[in-house]
Amino acid sequence: MIYADNAATTKMSKAAIDTMFRLVNDTWGNASSLYSVGQTSKEVLEQAREDIANLIGAEPKEIIFTSGGSEADNQAILSAAKIGASKGKKHIISSAFEHHAVLHTLERLKEDGFEITLLDVHEDGIIREDELEDAIREDTCLVTIMYANNEIGTVQPISRLGEICKKHNVLFHTDAVQAIGHIPVNVNDDNVDMLSASAHKFHGPKGVGFLYVKKGIRVTNLINGGAQEKGRRAGTENVPGIAAMAVALKEAVESLSENYENVSKKRDCLIEGLSKIEHSALNGDAKKRLPGNVNFCFEGIEGESLLLLLDDKGIMASSGSACTSGSLDPSHVLLAIGRVHDVAHGSLRLTINEETTDEDVEYIIKAVDEVVTYLRSFSPIWRDLVAGKKQFIL
Amino acid sequence: MALYSEKVMDHFRNPRNVGVIEDADGVGEVGNAKCGDIMKMYLKIDNDIISDVKFETFGCGSAIASSSMATELIKGKPISEAMELTNKAVAEALDGLPDYKMHCSVLAEEAIKSALDDYHSKQGK
CATH class of the missing domain: 3.90.1150.10 (Aspartate Aminotransferase, domain 1)
Incomplete structure (x- = not known):
């Protein structure tokens, strides 16, 4: 048997499986509880956050754990849209070949009066820098461009695109689900404000991912409830899954x-x-x-x-x-x-x-x-x- | 659960009556490349009986299986019976198709009707 569908999902690495199995047993406590069983979970959770942050050049508090890439994409876009709307800016730039987690979220924003510009991706599947710059307007609140395409794998000039957004003071989000762990990703070098990732694309478990949000950017909570993730994402944390994601990402980045x-x-x-x-x-x-x-x-x-x-x-x-x-x-x-x-x-x-x-x-x-x-x-x-x-x- | 029934997979993997009849009495082509399915049916007819039938299909697994099953269902049958072949009968003979693939059985029915129409119009000449 030859598995040639790693863009759909990857097999978990042995280290990720071992970590997950061990922690299902060792970190069953609720990370929000004050007693020691809970605090053990909390320590593992925060270590994973620190490890992941280090691997992409971020600070731990800039990492929000999510259920995966789709949730991270939704949260990033809706957060930027809310910030934009509060300033009367309701224009978003994206590309025609984004993942549906992005495209469908943008469709929803269209119904709320947002205007969406989808950049041409050309025959080679690469976005042109000058075309992004030309598309930016006074009322543009977000540019969201995937790092690498999930079907044809083309890698975008993210760092350059990010630079243009910076110059025009527009938030820049990238769906890095296919890229992270496979090509070098660093939020500083890449000039990104927000970045989505999913563990199962780099030999981690399914149902776990994260959103990087640069400090100072106000995040809209999609899931209301407890104060987990500093009030940015409610729900008791999946500590074994999150720790396994950190282990998988570390392995992927090291090799x-x-x-x-x-x-x-x-x-x-x-x-x-x-x-x-x-x-x-x-x-x-x-x-x-x-x-x-x-x-x-x-x-x-x-x-x-x-x-x-x-x-x-x-x-x-x-x-x-x-x-x-x-x-x-x-x-x-x-x-x-x-x-x-x-x-x-x-x-x-x-x-x-x-x-x-x-x-x-x-x-x-x-x-x-x-x-x-x-x-x-x-x-x-x-x-x-x-x-x-x-x-x-x- | 598998995507398709055993019968669909059997007809997909080993399609019956594949090919072309050069001196066909009736030829029908339905579907279009834009939608991703094209079926072409070739009929040989002797004394109002479909003595031979062949098909060519561009399409998904269920399109190929539907074409194959449809040819089996009409081979050796009188024209009158073939005219009455429904897409439902094709789908049932395949032990069912997923809902969103039912159009494949419709194409098979239409391909046969189109080939019979061609035969009748040639006869009319």
Whole structure:
């Protein structure tokens, strides 16, 4: 079996599992309780906060633990919107290929009278600095741009974009869910005011994440109740999960350079191998992308069939395919980079990691080639393309 | 629970009647690439009986399985019976399809009707 869907989720690391198991037993006390069992939990919780803060160049009090990336995105955007609205600023800038945790939150703000500008992400999946600067207005209260795209893996010039926001005195949030632990992330170097992260994307547990908020920025509480997280997020803390997240992030950051080199080499081999399949195309810039991300379109076939047949061959992958999500529209990310519907339906996302071997890479290339050829053999579109009745797009 | 029934997966993995009939008596193509599904049906008809049927499909697992099952359901049957094939019958024969995939069975029904229409219009000439 080859797991090539690490952008969907990662397997927990042994150290994270061990930490979690141990702490389910050792830190069962409520971190808000004053007696020693509770205080033990509190100490573990605060240590995790400090560790995570150190790993991204933040201060401990700037870290708010959440249920994951989606909650962090919601909280960051709604907080900035509230601050903006109080000053009469109701314009937000984002990009067309953000995660739905961002896009749907922005849709909701639209109903409340906010104006949203979505920046073009171009054919290479990269936002242009000058286009951000041009889009900033007097009433812009927030710019929210993902660090790296979850489908095509393209990495944005976050530090430069942050600098522009700073210059114009606009809050800058980044959804770093796919980036953190995989490429260097530092809130100071990156000029970000808010940053979202999710543990299960870097070998931590599911249901845990965090939001970094630079001190001085007023945070809107989404979950009302107790005074946990300094009143910024109510609910008894998931101490074992949070501590396991800290351990996983520490491991990921410590082995980042080594993994980056190793994984991106395999990524490049995959890209090279899959490019040999005729009428195929890589989605997103070939180099400015996450080390483990490969995303292709194959003309004349549909993504779900490709995934099911790859699964039969022991390869677990993903697609922006309409059919897998239950909607008829193909991936909004692929449409945003200008792929037409006909081609966007035939997409494949492979997200490998440090455990992927050279043999796996070879096997994947061979398997994808076989399945694409097979599906094309009875595709009426492919027949028309080959017969010259239709023009090839790729 | 798996995404699809065993029967859907069987017809998806081993589709029946795949291919082209070069001298088909009726050909029908439905769907469009924009929506992600295209089905093409080829019929050979002798004495009002569907003596042979082949299909080509661009689409998801359930689209391929629906095409395959539909061809099985009409092969060797009189035209009158094939005209009455419903998408429900195709879906039922596959032990059901997820709700959001029912349109695949509709396409299969439409593809057969389209091929039969083509046959009838050619006969009319």
